[in-house]
Amino acid sequence: MSIIVASAITAELSEVSAFIFADTAIAERETQIQEFLDSITSGKVDQNQILIARESGTLIGVGILVFTDTATAFIWPPFTKRDDCAEALLQEMVKRIEHSEVSIGQALLDPGLMKQRRLLSQNGFPHLTNLIFMRHPLTAINQSASLDEAPLEWIKFDERQNRQRFLALLELTHKSSHDCPELNQIRTAEESLESHRSSGDSKEKFWYLFHKEQTDLGVLLLSEHQEDNVWEVVYMGVAPEQRGKGYGSEFIQHGLLEAQSHSQAAVILAVDHKNSYAIKIYEDMGFQRQNTLSVHAHLRSHFPIQEPNIN
Numbered sequence: 463m464s465i466i467v468a469s470a471i472t473a474e475l476s477e478v479s480a481f482i483f484a485d486t487a488i489a490e491r492e493t494q495i496q497e498f499l500d501s502i503t504s505g506k507v508d509q510n511q512i513l514i515a516r517e518s519g520t521l522i523g524v525g526i527l528v529f530t531d532t533a534t535a536f537i538w539p540p541f542t543k544r545d546d547c548a549e550a551l552l553q554e555m556v557k558r559i560e561h562s563e564v565s566i567g568q569a570l571l572d573p574g575l576m577k578q579r580r581l582l583s584q585n586g587f588p589h590l591t592n593l594i595f596m597r598h599p600l601t602a603i604n605q606s607a608s609l610d611e612a613p614l615e616w617i618k619f620d621e622r623q624n625r626q627r628f629l630a631l632l633e634l635t636h637k638s639s640h641d642c643p644e645l646n647q648i649r650t651a652e653e654s655l656e657s658h659r660s661s662g663d664s665k666e667k668f669w670y671l672f673h674k675e676q677t678d679l680g681v682l683l684l685s686e687h688q689e690d691n692v693w694e695v696v697y698m699g700v701a702p703e704q705r706g707k708g709y710g711s712e713f714i715q716h717g718l719l720e721a722q723s724h725s726q727a728a729v730i731l732a733v734d735h736k737n738s739y740a741i742k743i744y745e746d747m748g749f750q751r752q753n754t755l756s757v758h759a760h761l762r763s764h765f766p767i768q769e770p771n772i773n
Contacts, residue, residue, distance in 0.1 A: 465522070465547055467554045470512040475499060478512055478524050482541050502526075513554055515540075515547045525551035527558060527567070531660035533653035535559055535567040537587070539578040548581050556586035559760050565653055568759040579756060587758040592735040596749040597728050603718045604748050614679065614712055619669035628671055629655060631678050635699025654697075661685045661696045668693065668720065672713055679704045682713040684720070684729075693721040695731035698740070710743045718747065 470478050479495040486494055502510045508529065515523035523542030529535045540551040559567040569587060571579055583589055619628055633651035659665050662685030672679045680700035684693050695717060700709050721729045733740050735754065745751075 465515050465517050465550045467513055467515045467525075467550050470514045470524075474514060475502070475512070477521060478514060481521055482524055511558065513551055515542065515551055517547075523547035523551055525555060527555050529562065529564060531657050532563060533565045533657040534660070535562065535564045537567055537569045539569060539571065539575075539582065545581065549585050552582065552585035552587065556760055560762065565762050566759050568757055570755040570757060573754060573756045579758060582758040586760050590757040590759040590761075592754050592756050593732040594735050594741065594754050595730065595732050595752045596744055597730050597752050598718060598744075598747065598749045599728050600718065600722045600726060602748060603715065603722065604746065605715065614672050614674050614709070614716075616670045616672045616716065619666040619671070621666070624671065627678070628669070628681065631671060631681055631701065632697075632699065634701050635680055637702050658683050658685070658696045662694055663688045668717075670713070670716065672709065672716075677704075679709050680713060682717050684717050686724075686726075687730075691725075691727045693717070693724075693726050693729045695729060710740070711747060714743060714747050 476499075479498050482498065483491050483494050502512060504510075511527040511529070513525035513527065514521060515525070522544060523540050525540045526538040527535060528537075537552075537555050540548040542548050542551070555567065567587070568590070569582060570593070571582075573579075573592065579589065617624060619625070629651045632655060636651070636654070658669075664684075664686035666683075668684035668686065670682045670684075672682070678701065681697065682695070683697040685696045686693055695714070698710060698713055698717075700713070718729055729749075730752075731744065731749070733744065735741075
């Protein structure tokens with residue numbers, strides 16, 4: 463019998479949620495099902511896509527594909543006990559990502575889940591990198607020494623006044639970056655900025671551009687997660703010609719002090735495990751490693767064509 467994969471309709475969501483949480487303890491099952499239903503019915507149309515796999519009418523697998531912003535989609539490893547079903551669901555996810563406008567569809571997994579990772583790699587989601595997740599408790603902030611008597615100046619992002627300045631500097635900081643450099647080849651600075659905006663609850667409220675003596679040095683993009691009372695470093699970048707001068711530490715120190723002044727419990731971040739330079743900055747500033755997750759990703763086939771500006 464062939465496996466048929468399709469989008470779940472509203473009438474099927476109860477069956478889908480029961481399938482996903484079938485092995486959950488009875489005492490927790492109803493709560494988790496309700497939380498799941500609440501989460502997938504919120505958001506914009508087609509943002510949360512639930513895929514179901516049936517064989518002879520019987521539900522044998524579920525896939526979840528979430529378009530978090532215009533550039534990014536997240537997937538969960540398929541909920542199924544059959545490899546052929548998982549393959550069918552993953553291949554359908556690849557098709558939908560390719561037909562969308564996003565530049566990356568990704569999954570985050572424990573590095574030890576080798577079977578799930580192998581299925582992802584064989585069906586359009588190869589291993590991209592590992593991310594180290596870190597946390598700063600804000601109980602003590604290491605003060606970095608100033609490079610000279612003139613402190614860095616900074617401005618906040620303003621959609622009308624400095625958007626293009628932020629975009630230009632963001633694109634510049636991507637050059638020769640060791641933090642997931644593969645992404646810089648498949649998405650524009652505009653898409654990257656929009657992806658960062660979708661993280662957390664504060665959008666661009668805590669985005670900073672640093673400069674000194676009329677020279678732009680780099681950016682620090684922070685996001686607030688209100689439910690957890692933490693801020694996240696969603697991006698920190700230094701212009702190539704300004705690297706190695708200690709500016710990264712100063713940017714991070716500014717972020718930590720700002721978070722502390724807003725009574726946050728901690729600052730969190732994720733960094734590419736290959737980016738030893740940034741990891742050293744974070745550890746020297748007092749960040750502590752929490753865990754590591756493997757990133758498996760499907761990158762779009764072609765870089766978007768830039769339309770000429772004829773205005």
